[in-house]
Amino acid sequence: MLADAIRSESWRLLKNRTVLSWSLIFVPLVWLAVLIGGAVIDAKVDRMADQLPPQLTSARAALDLDQTLLSAAGQLANPALLAFLLIGAATVFSSDYRWETWRLITARNSRPNLIMGKVGAVKLMTLAGLALFLAAALLGAAIKGVVLDRDLVFRFGGEEALTFGLLFLLAFVRVVQFLMLSLLTAVLTRSQLAALFVPLVVGVAQAFLVTLAPILGWSAADWQTLLLFPGAAYEALKTVILGGVPTAVLQDGVVLRAVASLALWSLVPFSLALWWFSRQDLSKE
Amino acid sequence: MSAYPHQAKLERMTAVIETTGLTKTYGAVRALDGLSLSIPRGGVYGVLGPNGAGKSTLFRILLGLIRPTAGEVRVLGQHAGDPAVMRRIGSMIETPRFPPYMTARQVLEWLALAHGAKDAAIDAWLDRVGLTEAANRRVRGFSVGMLQRLGVAAALMTKPDLVILDEPTSGMDPPGIQEMRALIRSLADDDGVTIILASHQLLEVQRVCDRVAIFNRGTLAAEGKVSELTAAGERLRLSATPLAKIMNVLGDKATLDGDAVLAAIPRAEGPALLRALIEQGVDIDEARWVGADLESVFMAETGPARTDAQVREALHAG
Known part of the structure; x- marks a missing residue:
């Protein structure tokens, strides 16, 4: 049963505290520390500003938590969070090869279920990681408000909620792309290190190569660029969500191509992993 | 249930x-x-x-x-x-x-x-x-x-x-x-x-x-x-003296097993053999059927292990 597979993989991940700490806690904690450090520096600047004549200082505005949340949602698919989430993903995807435990579980569940169970557990972990990052951003803003003695404003209306939801979903899809590359690498190589580093290397290579696209005469909205470089598709969709896209580009079908690119970069590695795993000799993990 | x-x-x-x-x-x-x-x-x-x-x-x-x-x-x-x-x-x-x-x-x-x-x-x-x-x-x-x-x-x-x-x-x-x-x-x-x-x-x-x-x-x-x-390798184990007489009676059906003889005969022939041995003046201390152990059956089916001499020879050759 798929539910059994997801439950057991999630439970196993919860017992692996080292991996959980690095994958889920580390980046939000560092981010929180950075925000608090920034608040402390801002407080010092404020104290220095207090000694200046009032006409030289600007009025102290309230802290807008809406913007904090939307800004954090726009940064969710950042390389640091992604890299540390990949630690957890690589561990989950390769653990049964590493500990030679496939033989304990393959006999009582179908292979597609076993793989989808792992994917399900990693997606849950990813959602938790993204949520923790957002929580760290909100907490950091709240602490900043206290340190700077500013009012906190939170008027999360329907429009903000929609934008936030779309940004969150987009970031999740972008991270899942890398997770699927990690899955495929783990199944093909049976190696945890490869499952961690191959998606990162692919990501870095794509980020570099996309800068060469203009040399080939491809614009950021061209289908070649969007399909080959899912990072460009992610950026295009983010821009659309944040409302910064000219109508002309939208009419060009950029959204459709970008969505297709993100979907392909998730589904193709996943399908290949599933196909390979279904035929894989698991007698020697 | x-x-x-x-x-x-x-x-x-x-x-x-x-x-x-x-x-x-x-x-x-x-x-x-x-x-x-x-x-x-x-x-x-x-x-x-x-x-x-x-x-x-x-x-x-x-x-x-x-x-x-x-x-x-x-x-x-x-x-x-x-x-x-x-x-x-x-x-x-x-x-x-x-x-x-x-x-x-x-x-x-x-x-x-x-x-x-x-x-x-x-x-x-x-x-x-x-x-x-x-x-x-x-x-x-x-x-x-x-x-x-x-x-x-x-x-x-x-x-x-x-x-x-x-x-x-x-x-x-x-x-x-x-x-x-x-x-x-x-x-x-x-x-x-x-x-x-x-x-x-x-x-x-x-x-x-x-x-x-x-x-x-x-x-x-x-x-x-x-x-x-294991029954297929069952043999009659005889502790008796003199062993030479038993060996003569049994011929190639007998093998020495320490101070006893193992007779590879069907169970039905056991009483007749004992009578024959007694008539020939053999003093029988003990007679009992022993089965072959699984190891013997295993070795018979899969081929014998190398002897000590063969192992030593292989080691020297290596």
Whole structure:
């Protein structure tokens, strides 16, 4: 049963505290520390500003938590969070090869279920990681408000909620792309290190190569660029969500191509992993 | 009602495993070569053979870990690999390994979740395999014997109809081996579970198994009840004087066994032989039938081991 597979993989991940700490806690904690450090520096600047004549200082505005949340949602698919989430993903995807435990579980569940169970557990972990990052951003803003003695404003209306939801979903899809590359690498190589580093290397290579696209005469909205470089598709969709896209580009079908690119970069590695795993000799993990 | 849910269906089934022409090749190596075997329901069934004979390959095919190159295999009446059938099998292949950061109890809790066995009596199984005191210790510090015990508990806690154990006593101390033997027998006798086990410890196999199959180079060399296989080599052991007279009477049917003679004759000829020996003035201290042990049968079927001289010669040559 798929539910059994997801439950057991999630439970196993919860017992692996080292991996959980690095994958889920580390980046939000560092981010929180950075925000608090920034608040402390801002407080010092404020104290220095207090000694200046009032006409030289600007009025102290309230802290807008809406913007904090939307800004954090726009940064969710950042390389640091992604890299540390990949630690957890690589561990989950390769653990049964590493500990030679496939033989304990393959006999009582179908292979597609076993793989989808792992994917399900990693997606849950990813959602938790993204949520923790957002929580760290909100907490950091709240602490900043206290340190700077500013009012906190939170008027999360329907429009903000929609934008936030779309940004969150987009970031999740972008991270899942890398997770699927990690899955495929783990199944093909049976190696945890490869499952961690191959998606990162692919990501870095794509980020570099996309800068060469203009040399080939491809614009950021061209289908070649969007399909080959899912990072460009992610950026295009983010821009659309944040409302910064000219109508002309939208009419060009950029959204459709970008969505297709993100979907392909998730589904193709996943399908290949599933196909390979279904035929894989698991007698020697 | 039986604690084992599929018992009624099993009652009607005569064989839990049936293979026909089962072949598995790895490149040029034929690990299984047209194996046809039927393992009956109930009891403890031993699978014996030297390293590379095909035992583990058969187990891996039965458990869906690998696919056969050719031939057919049915497990509990269904095709091997059928998820519904797989859920009725418990297994331990070689020394099991577990995520090292988990405790013994957590391992069983994890596997119970993975197997959808919400009612698994984890503490009872930890107790049954003698791991209660180590239940909350991480498995990274476990000895091989403790891992074996945990592996057996993992194989059994879902109440399977068929249990496959590969070297279940490997790495265990003598009391552990004795406990494992008792546990296996009790599962077969009291719970009606069919157990298939592979082991190189032939004395253990002889003690615990009802039937055995002896594999050699991927084929079935011998199969049958342990008592029948060993009876084929049954001989009359005579402690008597003078031995020379007995040797004269028996000719090439006699072999020396220390200060006694082993007479390779049918059981029906025993009384006549004894009368003949007494008439010839032989003083008989003791006469008893001794069966061949499983080791003798095994060696006869799989080829003799190298002699000490051959081993020394090979070492010098190396």
